[in-house]
Amino acid sequence: MKAVRFHEVGGPEVLRYEDAERPVAGEGQVLIRVAGSAFNPADAGIRGGTLPFPVVLPHVPGYDVSGTIEALGDGVTDFKVGDPVVAFLPMGDNGSAAEYVVAPADVLAKAPSSIDLADAAALPSVALTAWQAFFDLAGLEAGQRVLIAGAGGAVGGYAVQLAKHAGAYVIATASPRSRNDVSSAGADEVIDHTSAAVLDAVAEQVDVLLNLAPISPEEFEALVPLVRDGGIVVATTAWMATPGDEKRGVRTASVFVEAKVDELNQLVALVDSGELVVNVAQRVPLSELPAIHAKAAAGELRGKIVAVPAG
Numbered sequence: 001m002k003a004v005r006f007h008e009v010g011g012p013e014v015l016r017y018e019d020a021e022r023p024v025a026g027e028g029q030v031l032i033r034v035a036g037s038a039f040n041p042a043d044a045g046i047r048g049g050t051l052p053f054p055v056v057l058p059h060v061p062g063y064d065v066s067g068t069i070e071a072l073g074d075g076v077t078d079f080k081v082g083d084p085v086v087a088f089l090p091m092g093d094n095g096s097a098a099e100y101v102v103a104p105a106d107v108l109a110k111a112p113s114s115i116d117l118a119d120a121a122a123l124p125s126v127a128l129t130a131w132q133a134f135f136d137l138a139g140l141e142a143g144q145r146v147l148i149a150g151a152g153g154a155v156g157g158y159a160v161q162l163a164k165h166a167g168a169y170v171i172a173t174a175s176p177r178s179r180n181d182v183s184s185a186g187a188d189e190v191i192d193h194t195s196a197a198v199l200d201a202v203a204e205q206v207d208v209l210l211n212l213a214p215i216s217p218e219e220f221e222a223l224v225p226l227v228r229d230g231g232i233v234v235a236t237t238a239w240m241a242t243p244g245d246e247k248r249g250v251r252t253a254s255v256f257v258e259a260k261v262d263e264l265n266q267l268v269a270l271v272d273s274g275e276l277v278v279n280v281a282q283r284v285p286l287s288e289l290p291a292i293h294a295k296a297a298a299g300e301l302r303g304k305i306v307a308v309p310a311g
Contacts, residue, residue: 002309003098004289005058009049012293017286020060023094023102025073030105032085036121036283036306037096038064039292040154046091047293053092062095062289062307064088065103066111066120076105084111086268088124088259096121097289099309109264112271112278119280120271122154122304127267127276129257130159133234134166137253138208142167145206147226149198150213151187152178154279154304155236159210160185161276171206173198173213177302181279202226211235217243224250280304 003020025031043061045051069083079085085108089095094102111120134140146163148156151172163170164186172187175194183190191201193213205228211220214237221243227233230249235242244252270276281303284292289307 001099002286003060004062004286004307005060005097006047007058009047011048012044012290012297014047015061015290015293017290020058020098022100025071025076025102027074028076028105029073029102030069030076030079030085030108031071031073032065032067032087032096032101032103033070034065034096034099034101034309035067035084036065036118036308037062037098037286037289038121038125039289039296039305039307040064040125041296042091043095044293044296055092060094060096060098060101062089062097062101063091064121064124064126065096065101066117067096067101068117070100073105079105079108084113084117085109086111086120086124086264088128088257088264090259097286097307099286107259107261109261109268112268114272114274115278118283118306118308119278121306122278122280123267123271124259124264125257126154126304127158127162128260128263129155129236129255130162131263131267132257132260133159133210133236133255134162134208137234137255138210138232140166140168140208143169144208145169145204146171146208146210147202147206147223148172148187149193149209149211149215149223150174151182151185151190153212156212157181157185157279158276159212160187165270165275168208171202185277198223199226205231207231209233211237211242213237217241280306282306283308285310
């Protein structure tokens, strides 16, 4: 089979599009014929050695996958050959940037039937991140107010949609290039953080602050007064501490996304009911994935990219 792999950690230049041995499903696993492999910034971190996921070299990146089941390992009874599936794969295992990938059956969900199977790869990890931030950690409820800092990225798009679906009032920060996308996702207010001070633009305190933006610790700390007493600050920015305010009872939480299949099934159901939109900026051939890594490193990537194997 064809796969994108790296034989050493480093920059995008270490990626090779090459022949690789097709994996075999073991006990409790399935073999998936890949329809789509979504690129995530963490893929670049693993490739570059800056994220603490030990991998065996050569390594195939790509922990979001959509495809059809090609073969079943021993003990798998909940799926059958030919089933369309999506999954958030274990991040240290070989990933989906290949024509085939092996996955534990217990991380699989039936793929949405209302969208193209390849595009479904853009759903699992980023939508799960938004879900777990709001519902597992923040306990978001209808009628609450939320502020999403850095809503213009892939997680932000799902965060806005899920918060609105839950009945929250959503304030989002975004740059001019992503303002329309954030507004279309359902944000009630969109603040252009490049031209307005967020502290001045938010008129009333919020119940939940979700930070998705690569801001400085000082900038993050400055947003905490926008959270009401007893509220919560949630962040995906694991490289710095999440600030709170103990005196006012403002709690903190950090998102370390997990492959929770019950939640992924709920997300799939929302997609099929038309209540959650999966946005894919571009599909590229799998052979072009190294170039996508290079564009991401240069800061030239915008929107969710899905790599599609030939054939």
